[in-house]
Amino acid sequence: MILAWLRNRRRRKLLAGPFPVRWEGVLTRNVGHYPRLAPPQRAALRDIVRVLVAEKTWEGCGGLFVTEEMKVTIAAGAGLLLLGAGHDYYARVESVVVYPGAFRTPVREDDWEDDGLGEEEIDGQAVYRGPVILSWADVIAEAPDPDAGYNVVLHEFAHQLDYLDNLVNGTPPLADPALEARWRAVMTAAFDDHRRAVAAGDETFFSEQAADSETEFFADATEAFYCRPLDLRGLHPGVYELLAAYYRVEPAAWFA
Numbered sequence: 001m002i003l004a005w006l007r008n009r010r011r012r013k014l015l016a017g018p019f020p021v022r023w024e025g026v027l028t029r030n031v032g033h034y035p036r037l038a039p040p041q042r043a044a045l046r047d048i049v050r051v052l053v054a055e056k057t058w059e060g061c062g063g064l065f066v067t068e069e070m071k072v073t074i075a076a077g078a079g080l081l082l083l084g085a086g087h088d089y090y091a092r093v094e095s096v097v098v099y100p101g102a103f104r105t106p107v108r109e110d111d112w113e114d115d116g117l118g119e120e121e122i123d124g125q126a127v128y129r130g131p132v133i134l135s136w137a138d139v140i141a142e143a144p145d146p147d148a149g150y151n152v153v154l155h156e157f158a159h160q161l162d163y164l165d166n167l168v169n170g171t172p173p174l175a176d177p178a179l180e181a182r183w184r185a186v187m188t189a190a191f192d193d194h195r196r197a198v199a200a201g202d203e204t205f206f207s208e209q210a211a212d213s214e215t216e217f218f219a220d221a222t223e224a225f226y227c228r229p230l231d232l233r234g235l236h237p238g239v240y241e242l243l244a245a246y247y248r249v250e251p252a253a254w255f256a
Contacts, residue, residue, distance in 0.1 A: 014054055019046045023072050030073040032146045033080055033226065036254035041083055048079035048089070057095040059131075064100045070136055073143055074098070077153030078132075080226055081161065084248025093132055093160055101137040124152040126159035128168065146227040146255075158222035162215050170214030172246065179245055186238040191217045205235050226251050 027034045027046070034042060052075035053068075060066040074096060082089070102121035123138040134152060142151045165173045170187065174180040191214055197204045198211040210220035224232045225243040229251035233240040244250055 011051055014050055015047050019050065022068075023049070026069050026072045027076055030069070030140065030143050031076045032144045033254065034076065036146075037083075041249075044083055045076060045079050048082055049075040051089050052078060055089060056093065059095055059097045060099075061097055062099045062101075062103065064098055064136065066098050070098060070139075071096075074134065074139060074153055077139070077143055077151060078157040081154065081157055081222070081247060085246070090157065090160055092129055092163070093157075095131040097131050097133040098136050098139075099134070102135050103133070105133065124156040126156040126163070128163050132156045132160065149224065149228045151223050151227055154223050154226050155219045158219040159215060162218055168213075168215050170216075170218035172218070174246065176245075179242070183242055183246075186242055187214075187218070187221075190221075190236060190239050205231065222247075230255055 023046075027049070034045065037045065049072055053071045056075075058066045058071050078090065102123050104119070104121055105125060123135040125133040127133070134156065138152045142148055143153065161172045162168065162170060165171070170191070171180075171183060174183060191210075194204060194206050194217065195211045198208055206217065206220050206224065210217045221232070221236075221239055221243060225240065225247070229240065232243075233252050240252070
């Protein structure tokens with residue numbers, strides 16, 4: 001209780017000050033969603049950014065020094081997922097690890113020991129009850145242009161929302177039983193349809209990786225929801241409606 005009081009007191013003090021002018025420039029330049037938001041949403045995102053930058057441990061790897069610009073850009077992407085819903089600022093994510101580019105990580109089967117790195121290079125990873133790991137080259141290539149349809153920050157932080165109920169199943173905690181029932185029906189059907197299409201070699205809206213598991217489908221759908229909302233709403237209206245109910249925002253209005 002005392003720790004929560006102290007944390008909230010620090011946040012109130014932090015948010016009482018002016019938003020750094022140079023950070024406004026970073027958001028306008030690097031975060032393609034930011035100019036599309038309504039003024040109240042931009043203000044809310046600025047507050048989320050300040051908290052995430054202040055409270056997370058930012059670690060550079062591969063010789064990278066994590067700059068203020070990197071922190072603000074990444075925090076803004078993560079903050080988009082928190083705009084409409086109550087949140088705890090990703091309390092389980094204590095650190096954000098940033099590499100200069102694509103990276104290899106220790107393999108899960110070896111208990112994440114550093115002596116055995118996976119062969120595949122990746123651009124991001126969300127560790128269950130652990131950090132989010134990102135390639136800065138991919139972050140800065142994707143964040144300014146939502147129309148590209150890909151955003152590694154959205155993808156990996158969506159995984160962290162999925163993990164909040166201690167299950168890795170593509171279903172984040174849903175407070176509404178009716179929404180939970182609709183989620184099981186609609187998302188399961190969409191995932192199964194996507195897997196069948198990938199297996200058949202058909203052209204698909206979601207990525208091939210989204211067919212790997214329910215959690216990858218949820219993260220991929222979140223990317224589409226924020227980056228290609230009009231396409232998602234047109235092609236998969238049930239998925240769009242569910243994500244709009246969960247995130248409590250309407251990205252289609254930002255891109256209209």
